[in-house]
Structure formats: C-alpha cells, structure tokens
Amino acid sequence: MPYTLAPRARTLAPVKPAPALLVQQLTAKARATAHARSSTCPCGAATLADHPDGIVVRHADTVAKAHPEDTDTTGLTTRLTIATHHPGILLPPLVPTPADLHGRLVTFWPYGIPVDPDTPDAAPWEAAATLLARLHRTPAPPGPPTMRGPAKAALAIARLRAVGPHPAATPVLRAWGTLPAWAQGEAPMPHTGTLCHGDLHLGQLVRHPAPEGPWLLIDVDDLGVGVPAWDLARPAAWYACGLLPPGEWARFLAAYRAEGGPAVPVEGDPWPALDVPARALTVQTAARAVAKAVAAGRPLDEVEQSVVDACDRMATVPPQLAQERTK
Numbered sequence: 001m002p003y004t005l006a007p008r009a010r011t012l013a014p015v016k017p018a019p020a021l022l023v024q025q026l027t028a029k030a031r032a033t034a035h036a037r038s039s040t041c042p043c044g045a046a047t048l049a050d051h052p053d054g055i056v057v058r059h060a061d062t063v064a065k066a067h068p069e070d071t072d073t074t075g076l077t078t079r080l081t082i083a084t085h086h087p088g089i090l091l092p093p094l095v096p097t098p099a100d101l102h103g104r105l106v107t108f109w110p111y112g113i114p115v116d117p118d119t120p121d122a123a124p125w126e127a128a129a130t131l132l133a134r135l136h137r138t139p140a141p142p143g144p145p146t147m148r149g150p151a152k153a154a155l156a157i158a159r160l161r162a163v164g165p166h167p168a169a170t171p172v173l174r175a176w177g178t179l180p181a182w183a184q185g186e187a188p189m190p191h192t193g194t195l196c197h198g199d200l201h202l203g204q205l206v207r208h209p210a211p212e213g214p215w216l217l218i219d220v221d222d223l224g225v226g227v228p229a230w231d232l233a234r235p236a237a238w239y240a241c242g243l244l245p246p247g248e249w250a251r252f253l254a255a256y257r258a259e260g261g262p263a264v265p266v267e268g269d270p271w272p273a274l275d276v277p278a279r280a281l282t283v284q285t286a287a288r289a290v291a292k293a294v295a296a297g298r299p300l301d302e303v304e305q306s307v308v309d310a311c312d313r314m315a316t317v318p319p320q321l322a323q324e325r326t327k
Contacts, residue, residue, distance in 0.1 A: 022066065025101060027057045030064035033094065033108050054221070061210070062094065063109040067221060071105050073098065075145040079220040080107065082141060082195070089134050090223075091208055091216045112206025112216065123202055125235070125248050126255040127215040132200060133261030135217065136228040140195045147189070147196040147226030149233075153280045154185035156287040163294040168305075171312035172286045175279065178315055182227075183280045189226045194262060198222025200231045228263035232256065233277035236270075240278060276319050286311050 055066040067076060076098050083090040091112060098105040115123060157176055160169055181187035197204065199222040207213045235252050238244035257266055264270035289304035300308065 022102070022104070023055060023057060026055055026064050026066050026106065027059065029099070029101065029106060030057050030059040030062050030108070033059075033062050033064065054219075058111055061111045063111050065107050065109065066101060066104045067098070067107065069104060071221070072145075073105060075224075076105055076107070076221070078141070078143070078145055079223045082144075082223060083220050085141075086135075086138060087216075088214075089131055089138065089217060090220065091206060091218045109218070110208055111210060112208035112213070112218065113210045114206050115202045117202075123248070124205060124215050125252040128200070128202065128205055128235075129252045129255035129261070130259045131205075131215065131217050132197065132228075132231050132263075133256050133259030135197060136194050136231070136261050136263060137259075138195050140193060140225050144195070145224040146192070147198040147224035147230065148222040149196070149198045149226065149230040149277070150183055150185040150189065150280065152199070152222065153183070153284040153287075156284045156291070157184075159291045160287040163291050166290055166294050168286075168290045168293075168300060168308045171308055171315060172283060172290060174315040175311035176283045176287075178319060179276060179280055179283070180319075183276050191227045192225050194225060194228045196224065196226045196228050197231050198224060198226070201234050227277065228261070229273045230277045230280075232263055232274055233281045236274040237278035237282050279314055279319055282307060282310055282314065 053068060057064050077096075080093050080096050080098065084092045084096050086092075091109060094108040094110060098107050100106070157173070160172060176184065182189045197217055197219075199219060200217075204217055204219050205215050206218055208216050235244055235249060239246070239249035253264070253270060257264065264273045286304075286307040289300065289307060293300050293304060
C-alpha cells in the first residue's frame with residue numbers, strides 16, 4: 001500500500017439543505033407517480049437525500065430525484081436508457097426519460113432497501129464487486145457519455161480554489177498536482193470503452209424488489225465510459241488507509257476478479273491500476289471538506305483534517321502509473 005490515511009473518524013457535517021419549496025414540489029411529483037402506479041398506495045413520504053448532487057424524496061414505493069441544475073438532458077436520458085436495458089445490474093427507472101420541474105430534471109424510480117450503515121459487518125462487498133464487474137463487461141451503447149469521475153474531482157478542486165486562501169488547501173493542491181492529466185479531467189482517459197458507474201460506494205446499492213430482492217446499483221448521474229479502476233477507487237483507498245479491513249478488501253477484490261472484472265489484472269498486485277484513482281478520490285474528498293469548512297467559517301473537524309493530512313503524505317510519494325492493458 002503506497003500511503004496511509006489517519007484512523008476512522010466521525011462523518012462529515014451535513015450540507016445545507018435545498019429550498020423547502022423544491023422538496024415539497026418534488027414530494028408532490030413522487031406522490032402523483034406512486035398513486036398512478038397503484039390504487040392501493042399505503043402513502044407515507046420521506047426525504048431521503050438533500051444535497052447539491054441531488055434531492056431525493058420517497059412516497060410509498062416510489063422515489064423521485066431532482067438532479068443538479070447543470071445536468072445535461074441528453075446525457076441523463078442516455079444513462080436512463082442504459083439502466084433500463086440492464087435491470088440485473090442497475091435499478092431501472094420507472095420512466096425512461098426525465099421530467100422537468102422548474103428547470104430541474106426529475107427522474108422516478110422504484111424504492112429499494114439501502115445498505116444498513118449500522119451493520120458494517122453485513123456490508124455487501126462481494127455483491128458490489130460482482131455488479132461492478134458485470135457492468136464493466138457490459139458493451140457500451142453507441143455514443144455513450146463519458147464517466148464523470150475525473151470531472152467531479154476537478155470540480156471539487158475548482159470549488160476549493162474559489163473559496164480563497166486556507167492553510168489546508170496547500171497540501172490538497174500539492175497532492176492534486178501529482179496526478180496525471182486524465183485524472184484531473186484535463187485530458188482524455190486512457191480507457192474509453194468500458195462502461196463505468198463513476199461514483200461507487202455502498203450508498204449506491206439497494207435491494208429490489210424490497211426487502212429481499214437482489215442488490216442493484218443506483219444513481220446513474222456519473223455513468224459512462226472510462227477507466228474502470230475508478231469504480232474500485234473508494235474501497236481501494238479505504239484499504240490503503242486502514243479503514244477497510246484486509247479481509248473485506250480481499251473479499252471485494254476476489255469477487256471482482258472471479259466475475260471477470262477488467263479493471264485489475266487477474267492475479268498479482270492490483271495497485272498500479274488502482275493507485276491514481278484512489279489518490280484522486282482522496283484529494284476530491286479533502287477539497288470538498290476544506291471548501292465546506294471555509295464556507296461555514298469553522299475549523300476543520302477531525303475527519304476533515306485526516307484526509308488533508310493524507311494528501312500531505314501522498315504528495316511525497318509519486319503515484320504508481322499503470323501500464324496500458326488490453327482487455
């Protein structure tokens with residue numbers, strides 16, 4: 001493992017919620033869609049997520065998501081089509097095209113049971129790895145969008161620079177500067193034929209049909225073609241940090257390889273393929289943390305400081321650059 005992060009700490013502070021009116025209107029859309037699906041709707045609403053990457057509300061067994069304001073209609077529609085055509089890997093939408101809600105694109109989905117954060121020992125690492133491998137082996141459709149992982153990392157850096165000087169920004173930007181141009185979103189990715197999720201973490205899995213259906217991947221906002229190792233970057237980084245126990249990492253990696261995943265070699269050291277994406281995700285997390293702290297006028301908390309410290313250490317160790325591999 002090329003670097004080590006600080007020990008586990010508490011989660012990042014929640015972001016500022018979106019305007020209540022938008023949530024109310026989105027909830028009304030979810031309710032109308034749920035009632036159209038069933039005349040015996042049990043009713044019951046909840047806000048599942050409320051952050052800049054999307055507002056998600058639920059009414060009974062129907063979920064509605066308002067996507068970011070700058071979401072491209074064509075790209076999102078293509079991503080919805082991909083999810084519709086691969087229901088054994090991705091949760092298919094209820095409607096294959098987005099709707100408009102005051103300039104925000106809205107999509108509708110069936111409700112699935114998410115991973116329980118209070119039972120980490122039951123985390124479905126093998127299921128996540130298997131789904132990723134199957135997605136990576138799925139032929140991309142004609143004219144697919146590009147996987148948005150590097151672009152999102154670059155956006156986090158831009159937001160960090162926009163908030164003004166801060167002592168913690170220096171190690172983050174220094175670590176960012178060690179990454180190759182493709183990982184910074186400034187050059188084409190070295191692989192552009194593999195269908196990738198783009199933002200894989202355990203919050204992107206649900207059981208559907210609820211409550212005992214198979215695990216499926218959700219959230220298609222970053223779906224597209226690119227470097228498949230990006231999808232393994234978070235668990236790889238957690239393992240390198242000591243946050244994911246070696247046994248769980250071994251299970252995840254073994255399941256991915258057993259399913260024929262192309263992101264890493266079939267055997268041997270996977271890190272040359274994983275190092276750059278794992279570093280990029282660490283830098284992205286740190287950049288977001290510092291920007292949020294500056295905007296709130298508060299000092300970094302323990303977990304925020306730990307990822308900044310990780311960037312400081314990473315900048316002293318050159319990343320491993322994977323050789324080009326044919327799949």
